[in-house]
Amino acid sequence: xxxxxxxxxxxxxxxxxxxxxxxxxxxxxxxxxxxxxxxxxxxxxxxxxxxxxxxxxxxxxxxxxxxxxxxxxxxxxxxxxxxxxxxxxxxxxxxxxxxxxxxxxxxxxxxxxxxxxxxxxxxxxxxx
Amino acid sequence: xxxxxxxxxxxxxxxxxxxxxxxxxxxxxxxxxxxxxxxxxxxxxxxxxxxxxxxxxxxxxxxxxxxxxxxxxxxxxxxxxxxxxxxxxxxxxxxxxxxxxxxxxxxxxxxxxxxxxxxxxxxxxxxxxxxxxxxxxxxxxxxxxxxxxxxxxxxxxxxxxxxxxxxxxxxxxxxxxxxxxxxxxxxxxxxxxxxxxxxxxxxxxxxxxx
Numbered sequence: 001x002x003x004x005x006x007x008x009x010x011x012x013x014x015x016x017x018x019x020x021x022x023x024x025x026x027x028x029x030x031x032x033x034x035x036x037x038x039x040x041x042x043x044x045x046x047x048x049x050x051x052x053x054x055x056x057x058x059x060x061x062x063x064x065x066x067x068x069x070x071x072x073x074x075x076x077x078x079x080x081x082x083x084x085x086x087x088x089x090x091x092x093x094x095x096x097x098x099x100x101x102x103x104x105x106x107x108x109x110x111x112x113x114x115x116x117x118x119x120x121x122x123x124x125x126x127x128x
Numbered sequence: 129x130x131x132x133x134x135x136x137x138x139x140x141x142x143x144x145x146x147x148x149x150x151x152x153x154x155x156x157x158x159x160x161x162x163x164x165x166x167x168x169x170x171x172x173x174x175x176x177x178x179x180x181x182x183x184x185x186x187x188x189x190x191x192x193x194x195x196x197x198x199x200x201x202x203x204x205x206x207x208x209x210x211x212x213x214x215x216x217x218x219x220x221x222x223x224x225x226x227x228x229x230x231x232x233x234x235x236x237x238x239x240x241x242x243x244x245x246x247x248x249x250x251x252x253x254x255x256x257x258x259x260x261x262x263x264x265x266x267x268x269x270x271x272x273x274x275x276x277x278x279x280x281x282x283x284x285x286x287x288x289x290x291x292x293x294x295x296x297x298x299x300x301x302x303x304x305x306x307x308x309x310x311x312x313x314x315x316x317x318x319x320x321x322x323x324x325x326x327x328x329x330x331x332x333x334x335x336x337x338x
Contacts, residue, residue, distance in 0.1 A: 069305075
């Protein structure tokens with residue numbers, strides 16, 4: 001099953017999105033990478049990496065983020081992954097809440113990461 | 129003019145001190161058009177840099193810059209983390225293995241840093257970002273060196289160009305980063321990233337010219 005990582009500047013947003021999505025897809029591995037490790041607003045590459053590793057499986061991981069710099073840190077986190085893992089982790093620019101809920105449902109239906117990304121086109125927004 | 133590894137560490141520590149001194153200033157700039165954390169974020173990042181370089185023997189300047197970049201990436205929290213982090217890590221690659229560097233090396237360091245920031249931020253000139261300070265600085269440094277200026281003169285020209293660039297960011301509508309949500313309201317304010325970039329270049333110039 002594809003896993004999800006929610007990257008937000010706010011820990012509460014990341015946790016909240018996870019909570020909301022888990023209500024509809026309880027069995028999906030979702031990890032919330034919100035805020036910095038010292039509790040500030042921001043994004044944290046080490047947290048993102050840990051979350052990717054936490055939900056990682058051969059089926060892949062989808063990373064959903066909120067604002068610009070979250071993308072940059074997610075992108076950098078990917079660069080630190082081993083090559084074989086890297087190609088299975090995708091970042092998607094969908095609206096964070098809608099995207100997380102929709103993706104979680106698709107994950108629970110055991111869809112492939114590419115199928116899920118296609119579904120997410122529906123809630124895509126211009127982010128960078 | 130050649131600069132040895134331990135001196136590079138001293139200069140980076142000086143940058144950290146100057147960032148610390150200007151923490152409130154940068155944060156105020158950012159509060160006007162962004163999320164108001166640039167000063168604090170940069171200060172956190174450079175404190176971590178100081179800590180990481182504490183025991184470095186200075187034998188590999190590439191390693192020094194890489195450690196600096198890694199510390200920034202891991203500790204800043206805002207967009208400046210991945211941007212400055214990438215800049216230092218890209219710069220590290222062009223001086224890897226060197227015990228000392230010349231102004232020509234520094235030119236390549238700045239070029240690589242600029243390239244790194246452009247790729248990471250998917251940004252270009254005139255979008256009200258760090259690039260509006262750094263790109264004119266790189267161009268001015270290159271021109272000065274091509275025309276026979278010495279290191280100090282060339283660095284002075286780079287700082288002047290960055291200063292003009294920072295001023296120019298006041299006239300630009302932000303299209304990248306958090307400030308882009310403000311659209312026209314971002315006009316009249318200078319970009320905090322461009323301002324911190326100028327600060328870093330100024331410190332380097334002051335250290336080299338003293």
